[in-house]
Amino acid sequence: MGRKSVQEEKRVRIMEALNQCLQEKSFDQTSIKDIARAAQVNHGLLHYYFKSKEDILINYIDFVIDHYKSMFAVLLAEKENKGLDEKQLLEWFFQAMGERITLNRRLSKVFIEIWEIAAYNPVVREKVRRAYREWMATVAGYLQRVVPDPAAARRIGTAVVAFLEGMSLFSILLDAQELELSEVLTGFQRRILQML
Amino acid sequence: MGRKSVQEEKRVRIMEALNQCLQEKSFDQTSIKDIARAAQVNHGLLHYYFKSKEDILINYIDFVIDHYKSMFAVLLAEKENKGLDEKQLLEWFFQAMGERITLNRRLSKVFIEIWEIAAYNPVVREKVRRAYREWMATVAGYLQRVVPDPAAARRIGTAVVAFLEGMSLFSILLDAQELELSEVLTGFQRRILQML
Amino acid sequence: MGRKSVQEEKRVRIMEALNQCLQEKSFDQTSIKDIARAAQVNHGLLHYYFKSKEDILINYIDFVIDHYKSMFAVLLAEKENKGLDEKQLLEWFFQAMGERITLNRRLSKVFIEIWEIAAYNPVVREKVRRAYREWMATVAGYLQRVVPDPAAARRIGTAVVAFLEGMSLFSILLDAQELELSEVLTGFQRRILQML
Amino acid sequence: MGRKSVQEEKRVRIMEALNQCLQEKSFDQTSIKDIARAAQVNHGLLHYYFKSKEDILINYIDFVIDHYKSMFAVLLAEKENKGLDEKQLLEWFFQAMGERITLNRRLSKVFIEIWEIAAYNPVVREKVRRAYREWMATVAGYLQRVVPDPAAARRIGTAVVAFLEGMSLFSILLDAQELELSEVLTGFQRRILQML
C-alpha cells in the first residue's frame, strides 16, 4: 500500500466525485472544477491523474460498469444459500434485479447519462455494448434453465433487459408513484415466468 | 399565407436543422452556429427567431413530440380500413408501433438525447412526461379491449411502453443485427398477446 | 404642412422617445429598438431619419439644448411684468432657475448623461460648451447690474452656474430630502445676493 | 506578503488599467479586452479575478473612492504643522481641496463617468452616496468652527461641495483657461469665508 494505492485512492475519489456531480448536471455541463471541488482535490491535479476531461469520462465509464457488475455479483452470490427451485430462483432473480438495479434512482440517472454519451461517442459505446452483452448473456443463461432453446432464451433475455432499461428510464423521467412502477415490475415478471 | 408562414417556415427549417445536428452531436456540443449552418441561415437569425439556445431547445422538444404524435396518428388512422378483429388489431398495432417508431434509428437517437436532457431539465421533463402519459393512455385504451380491468390494462401498457423504449435504446447502442431486435420485438409481442 | 412637417414631427417623436429612454438607461445601453419602441415607430425607420445611432445622439443633444434654452427663455419672459427692482429681479431669477431647471429631476438625469457623453465625444462636447457659454453670458449679464466689473461678473456667473450644476447632480445622486436641497439653494442665493 | 499580495497586486493593476481606460472611453465602451490590454494581462484573467464586468465596476468604484479618500486624508494630515488660526485653516483647506481634487482633470473625468453610472445603477449610487455623505460631513465639521449652527454648517457644506463638483465638471467640459477656473475657485472661496 505505498504510492500506488494512494494514487488509486485519489483516482477513485475523483470517480466518485463525478458520480455525485452527475446527479445534478450532465457531463458536458459539469466542469473539471466542479469535479475537483466534489472530490476535494485541486483541479490541476485532475490533469495529473487523467490526461483530459475525455479521459476522465472513459475511466468513469469503466468505473460505473465495474460497480454495477459488482452489484450484480453480490446479487448472484446471495441466491446460493436459499434452497430455491429453478422457477423460484428465476423469480427471485428478476425481482432482485428490478428492485435493486432498475429502480435504483441514482444508478438510473447515471445510466441515462451514459446512454446519451454512448450514443455519440464510439469508445464509450463499445464499452457499454460489451457490458450489455455480458448482462444479457447472464440473463439468457438463467432463462435457459426453463427455456431449452438457446436462441429463444437469448431473445427473451434481450426483451427482459430492454424492459428493465425502459423501467429504469421511467423511474427518472416519470412519476414512479403514479405509474406504480414497482407493481408493473412485479406483475410483468410474474407473467413472463408463467409463460415460460 | 403571407408573412406568418414565412416565419413559420424558417422556424421549422431551424428545428429540422437541429434534428439533423442531433444525429451527429449532443445538444450541448451542438453550437448555435452548427444549427445555423445546417439550416443554411445566418447564426444571428437564430436569435431573431428564438430568444436563446434554451428557447430553441424547448421549441424543439415540442416539435419532436408533435412529429412523433403525428406519426402515431397516421399509424392509428390506417387501421380503420383493415377489417381486423380485436386481437388482430392489437397485434397489428404493436407490430406497427415497434417497427415504425421504436426501431426508427433517427427517432431513437433523438429520443435518447431528449431523455438525457429531461433527466436534468425540469421544463423538458414536464413536456416529456406529458407525452408519455398520453402515449401510455392510448396503449392502455387498446389493451382494454382484451383486458377488462382498467388498472391491469394500464400496468400492462406501461410495461409494453417500457419494453419498446428499451428496444429503442438498444437499436442505437447495440448491434441490432446481432441481437435480432426485430425478432425480439415480434416474439415479445406475440407472447404478450397470447397471454391476454 | 406637407411632407416636410410630417417628417419633422416624426423626428421630434424619436427625440422625445430617446429622452424618455434616458430616464431608464444610458445611451449606450439604450438600443435603437428601444428608442423605436418608445417612439412607436419601426426600428428600420430610425435609419431613414438618421444616418446612424451616433447621428441620433448628435441631433438629440441639439434637441435637449433647444428645449432647455426655451425653458430659459420662458423664464426670462416672465420677469418683465413683475415690476421688480434690480436686486429683486436677480433674486427672483436665481430662485426660478434653481427650482425649475436645477431641481427638475428629468432634466438633471438627462444632463448627467450628456455630461458623460460630452466628456468622451468632442462633437458633443463642443455643443455643450457653446450652450454653457451662452448660459453663463446671460447670467453674467444679469449680475452686471449689481457687479460693475465685467470680469468679476463673469467669474461670479461661472461660480453660480457651477453651483447650480452641482445641485442638479445631487438632486439625482443623493437624497434630496435629507440634504434639504431646496433650502440649500435658497440660502445660498440669498447669501450671494447679500454679498453683492 | 506571499500569495495574497500577488493577487492583490494584480487586482490593483487591473483597477489602474481601468482607470487609465476611462480617460479615453466610457465604461460601457471599454471592453474587457481593452482593460486587459492596458493591464498587460490576459483577458481571461480578468474573469479569474472578477466574476463579471459588473463586478469589475463595483470594485473599481470602491477603489476610486478609497483613492480619493486617501488623497483627502493626506491633505488633512498636512494642515497640522502649519500653525494656522481657524479662519486661515479653513481658507487653506478650501484652497487645497479645490486645487488638488476639484481641478485634478484625471480624477474629474473619472468622477463624471461615475456620476453617470450612479445615475442608472443603484448599487453604485449607494456607494457614491455614502462617499458624498462622508465628505460633506467632514466639510461641515470644518465649517462649524466658524458657523456655530450645525444645520447651517451642513447646508453651507452641501453648497460648497456642490460648487466644487460643478467646477470639477467644468474643468473637463469647458475651457478651463478661458473660464479662469482657478480664479473662480479662489475668488468664490474668499467670498464665502468673508461672509462667515
Added chain:
DNA sequence: CATGAATGAGTTTTCATTCAT
C-alpha cells in the same frame, strides 16, 4: 505531488445596420 495563476480557443448573445419587398 500540489497549487492556482495564466492562456486562448470557443460559445452565446446583442445589436447597429442594410435591404428586399
Added chain:
DNA sequence: GATGAATGAAAACTCATTCAT
C-alpha cells in the same frame, strides 16, 4: 415611406489545459 428579415462584427463569459513555483 414602412416593414421586418437578414447580416456580421464585437462583446462578455466559460473552461479545458498548461505550467511555474
